[in-house]
Amino acid sequence: MTHAKVVLSRLIPAPPERVFRACTQPDLLALWLGPNAFEICDVDTDVRVGGRFAFRMRGDRGMYAASGVYREVAAGERVVLTWTWTEGPPGEEPDGSETLVTIQLARAAGGTWLTLTHEGLPSQGQADQHQIGWQEALEKLGAVAGKLFEGDHLTASDAEAPPIRDAKHEALAVFLGQWKAEGLSYGGTDQTGEDPRANGVPWVSTHVGRWHTGEFFLVQDEKALPGGQVFDILSVMGVDVATGEYVAHSFENHGFFRCYRVFREGDTWRFNGEHERAAIVFSDNDRKQTITWEWRPDGEWLPLCDRVASRTD
Numbered sequence: 001m002t003h004a005k006v007v008l009s010r011l012i013p014a015p016p017e018r019v020f021r022a023c024t025q026p027d028l029l030a031l032w033l034g035p036n037a038f039e040i041c042d043v044d045t046d047v048r049v050g051g052r053f054a055f056r057m058r059g060d061r062g063m064y065a066a067s068g069v070y071r072e073v074a075a076g077e078r079v080v081l082t083w084t085w086t087e088g089p090p091g092e093e094p095d096g097s098e099t100l101v102t103i104q105l106a107r108a109a110g111g112t113w114l115t116l117t118h119e120g121l122p123s124q125g126q127a128d129q130h131q132i133g134w135q136e137a138l139e140k141l142g143a144v145a146g147k148l149f150e151g152d153h154l155t156a157s158d159a160e161a162p163p164i165r166d167a168k169h170e171a172l173a174v175f176l177g178q179w180k181a182e183g184l185s186y187g188g189t190d191q192t193g194e195d196p197r198a199n200g201v202p203w204v205s206t207h208v209g210r211w212h213t214g215e216f217f218l219v220q221d222e223k224a225l226p227g228g229q230v231f232d233i234l235s236v237m238g239v240d241v242a243t244g245e246y247v248a249h250s251f252e253n254h255g256f257f258r259c260y261r262v263f264r265e266g267d268t269w270r271f272n273g274e275h276e277r278a279a280i281v282f283s284d285n286d287r288k289q290t291i292t293w294e295w296r297p298d299g300e301w302l303p304l305c306d307r308v309a310s311r312t313d
Contacts, residue, residue, distance in 0.1 A: 062089025183307025
């Protein structure tokens, strides 16, 4: 038998930890699970591998119910559960087919990138119906999670103390000030020869590092001319409250944005991303940065840009 599936993705404006709670906590599930025209009557969860899930909702035609078993549970990251419709109104009695629902969460700029997959559906017609229902449900989830993120907490357990600024935040001050960088850029050039740096083009850039209000986050605005082409980058660095690690997000004038985990080792700062990575080494007086960027266009790390930035203020 050929089975159909639904795959939907959406940016939810809240951290993964809160989105995970909204996807597993009964009182929060009741606020978004199900299509718009349905009233959620009850939700029951036992969020552990082998634990049960069940919910009931009421529509214009009558009652609907589904249940399942949790297959995978990774807090803040992933939930996998079986899904079987167990009740429907006259003319819509379920056939008992067991399907599989996977919710994958990934931290992203602006919140959490959620991908929902509902697979094993008996027909494309059922997949189309489920897609409409899940789309409407995820729209409601975005509103619920957005309220949590903005501080409009729905339950007492969602209260969160504000972060405390400490030495880890203060260490970001090394990036403050006005800088000018010169070097060579290799991205977009022919790197198929023996020397991937053979066809570098000149890189010239200026950037300014400043604190965002509150001095928890550092904002850098860089304007570059690799090979004479305009390249503007806005980046934000800070400390992830959930992990205590440095993170950085960059936004480019070509429409791309990047996320990096950042590690400090003495005078060296390392930025690790999925497609790009960098090492920035500060001089003893913190007025010079030696910057090496690499990229991975086809699975192999190659030089992307070598430059030296000097502070000009």
